[in-house]
Amino acid sequence: MDNKSAIITGASRGIGKAIAIQLAKDGYNVAISYQNSEESAKEVQKECEEFGVKAIIVKGDLSLEKDCENLISEAMSEFGRIDILVNNAGITKDNLILKMNIDDFMEVIQTNLVSAFNCSRFASKIMVRQRSGKIINISSVSGLYGNAGQANYSSAKAGLIGLTKTLAKELSKRNITVNAIAPGFINTDMVGKFPKEFIDEVSKKIPLGKIGNTQDIAKTVSFLANSDYITGQVIVVDGGLSLG
Numbered sequence: 143m144d145n146k147s148a149i150i151t152g153a154s155r156g157i158g159k160a161i162a163i164q165l166a167k168d169g170y171n172v173a174i175s176y177q178n179s180e181e182s183a184k185e186v187q188k189e190c191e192e193f194g195v196k197a198i199i200v201k202g203d204l205s206l207e208k209d210c211e212n213l214i215s216e217a218m219s220e221f222g223r224i225d226i227l228v229n230n231a232g233i234t235k236d237n238l239i240l241k242m243n244i245d246d247f248m249e250v251i252q253t254n255l256v257s258a259f260n261c262s263r264f265a266s267k268i269m270v271r272q273r274s275g276k277i278i279n280i281s282s283v284s285g286l287y288g289n290a291g292q293a294n295y296s297s298a299k300a301g302l303i304g305l306t307k308t309l310a311k312e313l314s315k316r317n318i319t320v321n322a323i324a325p326g327f328i329n330t331d332m333v334g335k336f337p338k339e340f341i342d343e344v345s346k347k348i349p350l351g352k353i354g355n356t357q358d359i360a361k362t363v364s365f366l367a368n369s370d371y372i373t374g375q376v377i378v379v380d381g382g383l384s385l386g
């Protein structure tokens with residue numbers, strides 16, 4: 143697979159890291175976006191390069207439009223094409239609506255949703271010229287079903303699903319697919335914020351009896367990266383949690 147390339151946002155740890163390594167293993171050159179930890183990003187870069195592909199790291203705060211534009215243009219100037227964009231970067235700032243202020247609402251929308259809009263906007267210009275490409279948005283079951291304490295996060299993740307379906311319709315004529323993955327509970331720093339008792343309680347409610355791991359999401363990204371006839375879909379990866 144000569145010269146194919148992928149951009150993964152927020153790839154210095156957690157789900158983004160697993161996706162970058164999986165796509166490198168699949169033979170893609172990878173652009174690893176990171177916000178703060180250069181050291182972690184370099185470790186991911188090294189792990190990716192072990193699969194014989196090129197890997198670059200690009201620093202940026204993707205809540206800012208200019209940093210989204212810079213990420214796409216750095217990847218483009220290094221690799222000459224963009225085959226896959228994975229919009230993975232995200233944060234939580236949980237609180238009940240009675241205690242959530244507008245700044246906490248907007249920060250989560252800006253980081254989780256507006257960043258995906260901006261990265262998709264800049265990448266799709268290139269994909270349209272190539273007449274091929276795949277955009278994969280990491281949403282959440284919180285965006286499908288809501289979650290108490292996550293008015294900001296579930297709004298952003300539901301917004302990502304709307305963005306996915308709309309871009310799928312807009313870009314289909316140019317041979318570009320756009321899909322979303324909605325993870326349930328996945329074992330990363332994001333979920334590590336919750337007390338162990340809470341995770342144990344949640345695990346009991348998951349039909350498969352455990353929270354997921356980052357590989358479960360990375361393998362689903364790999365599947366979508368290899369699928370040409372799926373677009374506008376949301377793949378739920380939650381161990382059956384949403385079955386109720």
Ligand SMILES: NC(=O)c1ccc[n+]([C@@H]2O[C@H](COP(=O)([O-])OP(=O)(O)OC[C@H]3O[C@@H](n4cnc5c(N)ncnc54)[C@H](O)[C@@H]3O)[C@@H](O)[C@H]2O)c1
Nearest residue numbers: 152156157177203204205230231232282325327328330332
């Ligand atoms: N872990 C879960 O259970 C779970 C469930 C559903 C969805 N998700 C989603 O999966 C994605 C990855 O989550 P994770 O669990 O690996 O979280 P994480 O906190 O471990 O990693 C998030 C990544 O996003 C990056 N990031 C955050 N803000 C950024 C910004 N402004 N600019 C650039 N990068 C930024 C962080 O640096 C980090 O690399 C997120 O979108 C999250 O909402 C996670």
